[in-house]
Amino acid sequence: MSDLFPKKGHDHDRCVHSAIAQAEKVCDDASARFTDMRRKVFTLIWQSHKAVTAYELLDALTSEGQRVQPPTVYRALEFLTDLGLVHRIESLNAYFGCDRPDCDHLGQYFICTECGRVAEEVNEDMSNAVRKAAGNVGFAIQATTVEIKGLCHDCATH
Amino acid sequence: MSDLFPKKGHDHDRCVHSAIAQAEKVCDDASARFTDMRRKVFTLIWQSHKAVTAYELLDALTSEGQRVQPPTVYRALEFLTDLGLVHRIESLNAYFGCDRPDCDHLGQYFICTECGRVAEEVNEDMSNAVRKAAGNVGFAIQATTVEIKGLCHDCATH
DNA sequence: GCAGAAAATGATATATTATAACATTTCAAC
């Protein structure tokens, strides 16, 4: 059984650094600016493998000493989601760092209701099932939201 | 091609009456009360094949002469969603009447971004793909959200 | 029928999530 969720005690700094490196590349390729604020928000989102709300980000930025208003955070989030660096989890009103922003994908999200962690998977069976179901009824897909709540393997077995 | 969305000019009164009849049965079977307020909210939701926000319901109830507060609407919605009579569309923060409340299902929702209509499908391929993907990673499913935005056949071809 | 318990609704206040509108600052290109 592959483990979608990161192991406890994994080297999280590596996740963060890798994510930032990828984000820099994506921004560069898009001629978009990875500004200080955007970098801060992105880094905060990557502090954990959980989804983070806009106001949690706001609070975190504020306690870092900045006085930041909601539009600032929402603008950064919009920028990051538009580039695919961050995904919005609709069922949580929260935001989650994508670890494969370079590939164009219809992602699926597993959300553990016990530990709060989120994991993204790009699963061809699911994407194909969605595309096929849409095709059958003449529906032209623009965007998909697939969010699955439950217990991750760690929480289910401990 | 099967048409998931109802035809223009269909007999919508029939949809409404059938939905109410089913709701009465579901409530009866659950020994739950289909009170006046719940019936009103449910009927309002079924006025169209679109998803309706809580505050749209509130406004509709108010213009019917009642002075209703948010908790009243949210309580009715909670009751109806708990029984599976209504589904919440996460990506719209809105509520949608289920036309098969009696079968326990993981529903998928097609949302037309042009006409606003929503259609529910219970698609085994999709459910199975979700279950299989979860199984592969040892994830115990509690709930799923599958929402697909795009153009319905009518809007795509006209 | 009636008392008491439980369920539902009413009422008030407030929390949470998000955006509109306009001012100011920063930055890159020239």
Add this chain to the structure above:
DNA sequence: GTTGAAATGTTATAATATATCATTTTCTGC
């Protein structure tokens, strides 16, 4: 260094949702 575009700051408010306690309605057992 000027300028125009992009980004951020600032203020206000919209939209969505819930907590809490009071009152009313309904159900149950007698």
